[in-house]
Amino acid sequence: MPCVETKIVIKGDSKPIFEIIKNMEAYPSFMQDLVSVEILERGENTTVSHWVSNVDGRKIVWTEIDTFYPEELRITYCQTEGDLKKMEGEWKLVPVNEGTEVSLLVDFEFGIPMIAGLLNPILKKKVRENSENMLTAVKAQIEK
Numbered sequence: 001m002p003c004v005e006t007k008i009v010i011k012g013d014s015k016p017i018f019e020i021i022k023n024m025e026a027y028p029s030f031m032q033d034l035v036s037v038e039i040l041e042r043g044e045n046t047t048v049s050h051w052v053s054n055v056d057g058r059k060i061v062w063t064e065i066d067t068f069y070p071e072e073l074r075i076t077y078c079q080t081e082g083d084l085k086k087m088e089g090e091w092k093l094v095p096v097n098e099g100t101e102v103s104l105l106v107d108f109e110f111g112i113p114m115i116a117g118l119l120n121p122i123l124k125k126k127v128r129e130n131s132e133n134m135l136t137a138v139k140a141q142i143e144k
Contacts, residue, residue, distance in 0.1 A: 002124040003107045008135040011099040012142050018073050020142060021091050021102070024049055024066065031137045033130060035059070045069070048080070055126060062087060085109040102138065104131045 010017055020026075024047070028034040033053055041048040045068045053060045062082025068075050073093035079086065086109035094101045106127050 002109075002127070003105070004124055004127045004131055005103055005105045006128060006131040006135055007101055007103040008132075008139055009096060009098050009101050010139045010142050014073050014093045014095050014100040015070075017100050017102065017138070017142055018070065018075075018093055021093070021138060022068055022070075022075060027134075027137075030141045031134055033133060051082075053130075055130060060084075064088075102135060104135055106131055 025037045025039050027037050033055055035052040035054050036050075037052075038050045039047050040050055040063070047066045047068075048063065049066055050063045051061065060083050062079045062084065064077045064079045064082075064087070066075060066077045075091040076088070077090070078088040087106065089105040089107050092103045092105070094103075108123070108127060110123055
């Protein structure tokens with residue numbers, strides 16, 4: 001199962017950055033590949049969110065449960081249904097001298113074992129590009 005981790009350093013305090021990352025329904029306003037993010041349920045430290053993404057002209061749809069750990073500056077997510085067999089991971093924020101290091105971990109499985117060997121390297125590259133784009137968009141939103 002492919003796993004991709006990307007990181008970026010953002011100038012700024014970790015707590016306001018965490019709040020921007022936590023506000024996932026705002027992502028489509030500044031992330032080019034996202035068509036929509038809708039919060040279906042909101043708990044004390046959780047949300048159930050429905051995502052529609054456009055990656056290279058292909059629509060990818062999923063629902064995930066997001067769990068927020070504000071004291072740890074961490075958010076975990078796990079797909080509950082959607083186009084991939086598995087997609088889960090976490091956002092993690094770590095204060096550093098230059099600001100905040102934000103990392104995004106994506107662990108996914110396409111779900112078709114016979115072609116996984118062929119598609120996984122391509123998907124891994126796409127997931128890495130998408131993750132880097134998300135981090136760059138968050139950085140641009142914060143540092144504007």
